[in-house]
Amino acid sequence: MGALKNHPGMWLRDDAADAINALEDKYGKIIINSAGRTVAEQQSLINRWNKGGAANRPPNLYMPAMPAASSNHVTNGGVAIDVYNFTSDRAKLNEFGFEWYGTSDPVHYTFVGRKSKPSNAKPKQWNPFGIAYCAGLQKIARFGGYRGEIDQIWGRGSAAGFAQWLRNNWGYRGNDVLGPVMWKAIQLWLKTNKRWNYTGKIDGIPGPLTRAALQKAETANYRELP
16 A cells, blocks of 8 residues: 555555656646545445435535445555546546546546556456446447447446437436436336336435346346347
8 A cells, every 4th residue: 555645644556656656746746536445435435425415416426336345446455546637637647547437437537557567457447336247238338329348347438328328218318427317217217117126216316226126137138138
């Protein structure tokens, strides 16, 4: 675990911390809102999200990875940061090996290593739905124009395709960001299709019933769709 020398109390895995320190040696200090976290700290964010309310929704809080131990802020020694200037600092962060997560969590960057040190391994990323996998949802996203791989990596293409599928079929009128409006469309889908056994409200709050039904739909669509 390495300290971020310009950000007292913040830390990351040693190589990720070294990358941030080197970035700031070259370009100056950037604004980092959050770096490595304990499981308890991540769970606190999950509890806030589940509580709901404007203070616990974008732009104040983007949906945290669930369960807590799956977050890249926690796992692998802590390899993720949330930054304030997530657009203007992107080129700097990319140069030093941090990959932007995308519009569903625009402040989030994950350390995947400097390009000068190539690796055959794909970066590990969490999906934003709070369920175990997302390959089935990626297959659904193909009906909305997604043409990427079915690789469990929920990037911008997956998000855009899934959002377009919801627009085409379930009355979604928002952008690609996973928030209460999109969750309402997802809940409508889950409740209308009796296979998914969703009996909860269409309220935009992704509680345990919503996530259980979504996991069931995810698994079935992965198995059944080409």
